[in-house]
Amino acid sequence: MSRLRKIEIPDKLWSKFVLNWEKEFDHIFWGKINKFANNRSLIIECCCGKGEFLVEKARSSPSQKFIGIDYDSDVLTRAVKLTNQNNCKNIIYLYNDIRKIFKNFYFPLKSKLDKIYINFPDPWPKKRHWKRRVIQTVLLKDIHKVMNKNTALHIVTDHDEYVQWIKNHLSELKNLFRPVYNNWYTTKIDNLEKTTYMEKAVKKGNTIYQFIVKKSLT
Numbered sequence: 001m002s003r004l005r006k007i008e009i010p011d012k013l014w015s016k017f018v019l020n021w022e023k024e025f026d027h028i029f030w031g032k033i034n035k036f037a038n039n040r041s042l043i044i045e046c047c048c049g050k051g052e053f054l055v056e057k058a059r060s061s062p063s064q065k066f067i068g069i070d071y072d073s074d075v076l077t078r079a080v081k082l083t084n085q086n087n088c089k090n091i092i093y094l095y096n097d098i099r100k101i102f103k104n105f106y107f108p109l110k111s112k113l114d115k116i117y118i119n120f121p122d123p124w125p126k127k128r129h130w131k132r133r134v135i136q137t138v139l140l141k142d143i144h145k146v147m148n149k150n151t152a153l154h155i156v157t158d159h160d161e162y163v164q165w166i167k168n169h170l171s172e173l174k175n176l177f178r179p180v181y182n183n184w185y186t187t188k189i190d191n192l193e194k195t196t197y198m199e200k201a202v203k204k205g206n207t208i209y210q211f212i213v214k215k216s217l218t
């Protein structure tokens, strides 16, 4: 549940940028995505929050197409507002659970999927809540299915214990994923676009960890 103050935007603006898979037939939904992607290279941000990361990227790479996914309508409303203010026609949002989207991903996607980002997923620190963490074997396997040999999956967190969780989950799937960094992650991160949670992490003086993995070559 979002703790954000609600803001209102016209329905027309929401539907200009947001697709809702639940409300549409599968082939129509994925057809719209293929039409939007228009054979350009595609970048997906999971758990995109208020859209700062995508808007920054989309402004600097206008020929690429960007999809943000989040299941919280309050944060997505802010993302839509920011996207519209910056006139980014190369972003759309999916109002949905990333686990459902990757489970039901359409094949073949006509565009080349360049990167998938998961920036600052909720760490759910209490053990009884770990099952809510999005980084789980099932999701990683579903993501792996949609990657091509050049797709890079980026995961960023500032939560020390979640780092070990992510590393363990990825290394258990080392037949599927190979790390770009020797130890699976790096703390030397250049040029990462700002997000709300990154700013919080920087303010607290937390270390930020970045995992980048590609498909295993075997």
Ligand SMILES: C[S@@+](CC[C@H](N)C(=O)[O-])C[C@H]1O[C@@H](n2cnc3c(N)ncnc32)[C@H](O)[C@@H]1O
Pocket (backbone or CB within 6 Å): 046, 047, 048, 049, 050, 069, 070, 071, 072, 075, 096, 097, 098, 099, 119, 120, 121, 122, 134, 195, 196, 197, 198
């Ligand atoms: C900690 S916030 C990070 C937001 C943003 N990436 C950032 O760095 O500021 C986590 C976001 O993930 C979204 N989220 C959590 N689980 C999700 C899921 N299963 N599917 C889609 N979005 C999810 C939440 O709604 C929230 O916006």
